[in-house]
Amino acid sequence: MQQQASFGQHDSGTLYLVPTPIGNLADMTFRAVDTLKQVDLIAAEDTRNTQKLLNHFEIETKQISFHEHNTQQRIPELIHQLKAGVNIAQVSDAGMPSISDPGHELVNAAIAANIPVVPLPGANAATTALIASGLAPQPFMFYGFLPRKSGAQTRELEQLASQTQTMIFYESPHRVAKTLAVMQSVFGDRQAVLAREVTKRYEEFIRGSLSELATYAEESARGEFVVMVAGRDEQAAPTSDLPLKDQVQAGIDQGQSPNDSIKAVAKANQLKKQIVYNAYHEIGD
CATH class of the missing domain: 3.40.1010.10 (Tetrapyrrole methylase, N-terminal domain)
Structure with missing residues (x-):
């Protein structure tokens, strides 16, 4: 100590x-x-x-x-x-x-x-953006910059998909549209907020679904961004603490086909079927 x-x-x-x-x-x-x-x-x-x-x-x-x-x-x-x-x-x-x-x-x-x-206390883009976002201010998880390579980024987001707290990321203007599209594919079309140029003259908040924000970013993405994404709905939280692969195997052991078990686990965990498929077949590990 x-x-x-x-x-x-x-x-x-x-x-x-x-x-x-x-x-x-x-x-x-x-x-x-x-x-x-x-x-x-x-x-x-x-x-x-x-x-x-x-x-x-x-x-x-x-x-x-x-x-x-x-x-x-x-x-x-x-x-x-x-x-x-x-x-x-x-x-x-x-x-x-x-x-x-x-x-x-x-x-x-x-x-x-x-x-x-x-x-010393002072300026911080993440918390400054969060309190004006309209998303739940606590609990929240600050991540910062995601990996740049698409495969690593997708795997990291898959690990975050079950989080129920608001998630905060930083992103540059030339990558934000692609990052939002990947977030939508992994998280589903959740509510999210882009905070652009926080504290500066052209400060702006863009609120909507991930698909709407991805479209916006494709057409107009200038300045530095704070990306805030709503956590998964706690009402839809998984009932099992088992890894996804084990959840699928449990369904198979109970008589389901692998495909049906993957579908069920994806629905129970509010995840894309492809994510559960990849986890079960250990694709990308």
Whole structure:
């Protein structure tokens, strides 16, 4: 067990996790600005992008790059400086560090070295979009970006098909239409919401079925998207905790044909028949 106070006297520096605006500079908090001014060093995902933010708020603190391609090199350097008493703020290009952005490995390294890790509250696209979506705000599951390859994406969505909470994803404009189509094929035509350009001038919410949103995205998809999908209807939740293959086999053992058992299991689990077929025949494993 480790118990760590965020504030007080420490033998090391402190790692501050500082969220930055996701589009509207007015969302920067007073505390975030003060923290970036007071720390000794800012570890930024893109120093050029962060420099624009620093210039706007007249922050003169030195930066160092910290992104997914130099993580292994930078973490030992940053931990060494933190141990020497240097206070460091970590920022991503927009939003919360570690949430679909670099940061998690640095946090773990700091915790392992008994260095205080202090998070600041601030802008986050997922929860900001969720509260205006009209979908159930809790419970919810944040996923982030799905795999890009179609096969891996489909398999991941199949694993999520039984979730009953609202699911939140991030997606880019050139992939969102295809992703929505795959979601429809796996989840069925559930209600969903697209939040486009959250906090920015052209912020927009598009609400409807997955098929309607897929059509919209094919015709007009600009900006960054938060994709929110309703969870499966709890009234239609499966009555068995068995894996799909075992559910099909149970029906066969009771005298059903494999095809009839697959149909029954698909209906009971509110899933596409193809998903159950693939699970039973271990296709795609």
